[in-house]
Amino acid sequence: MSESAAARLQALFDGKRLTPTQRRIAHCMVRGAAEVPYLSSVELAELAGVSQPSVTRFAVALGFDGYPALRRHLRESTPASESTAPESEPNEYQQAVAGEIENLRRLADFLADPAPVERAGALLAASRPLPVLGLRAAASQAFGFSYFAAKVHPDVRLLDEGGTMLGDRLDAARRAGASTLLCFALPRHPREVVEALAYARSLGLTVVTVADSSFAPVAAHSDLLLPAAVGTGLAFDTACAPMLLGRVLLEAMADHIPGAESRLEEFDTQAAARGLFAD
Incomplete structure (x- = not known):
């Protein structure tokens, strides 16, 4: 199919x-x-x-x-x-790869209309600071986005640990001027992520969510949900499509940040001067 x-x-x-x-x-x-x-x-x-x-x-x-x-x-x-x-019937590893290719094709179909991602990029760029939430399976997605976003956005705050401090950090971000929360939500969906999104909206934050499905539990607490399916062919889910969608969001966000390109060039100059990279 x-x-x-x-x-x-x-x-x-x-x-x-x-x-x-x-x-x-x-x-x-x-x-x-x-x-x-x-x-x-x-x-x-x-x-x-x-x-x-x-x-x-x-x-x-x-x-x-x-x-x-x-x-x-x-x-x-x-x-x-x-x-x-x-x-011929592919083996289980080939099927897992084929499943991810299918997920990427579905993501490409979704991106045929760039309006949702462009709207999300504008919201993320305008939020100062920008809190980025991702717990458990989604923590790596939130970390990767935050790492690159910090190169063009002046204040990115990674929220990758749950517990009672999560609400405090959302409070602090809102008091500092945050207007939007970006959330990466992947299965299995932690209950505290759903609760955190509900709390964020009660604070007045606009919630942009990258989730595995439009029917994920976080959908009810998201103002803008961007779907990117995970692969389920192996013992542990694979998340190529959510990762790629995160990079697309970075591109859209950078397009709405004045001077983003010059900041990237400045970083490259400093990295060369400091000898940060071997290549």
Whole structure:
């Protein structure tokens, strides 16, 4: 199933008001877009970890008479070329790479409309300071963004540790003038991240979130959510698409910061003078 299958499913769900259980089913369907048109309601329920009646109610919420009608729609909308089986079955490592390529293609489709990322870049550039949140699996994404962002943004504050101090650091950032919080949220989603976003919005911060799905638990507490799927083919999730989306956000942010290019040139000059790098 090509990337268009997941895109068609996502388009089917966009704009619909779904319950948390229904968002879970939708997320499961997007992740398994190739198999979904051939699953029974019982099989889909087992895959999503919900009850069979929940699948039926989900189909009705999407405007279909029931799950059979939804499945029929999915089958009829699948081009014959997408059901062609590969000549040989790739091994699990190749499948993991192929899954990440698929995620990057979906990200490319999302970026066909640059408006959301450009809006996010403007919000991040205008926030002084700029707090960047990422806990557990998302900590490395937040760190990587913060490392590069500090080269062009005058005040980036990395929030990569949870606990009771997290609220204090959000308070401090807001008092210092922060207007936007950037959050990287990846599965499994820590409860304290969801709580931190809710608290940040109560402080008046605009929340921009990079998450693995539009149906992630953080969606309800995000003003602007930018989706980038993670790979699930290995024992531990892979996050090529979220990392790349973070770099795209850096580009968009730098475009809204006057003098960003001169700051990068100044850093390169200083790095050469100090002999920071071997190359």
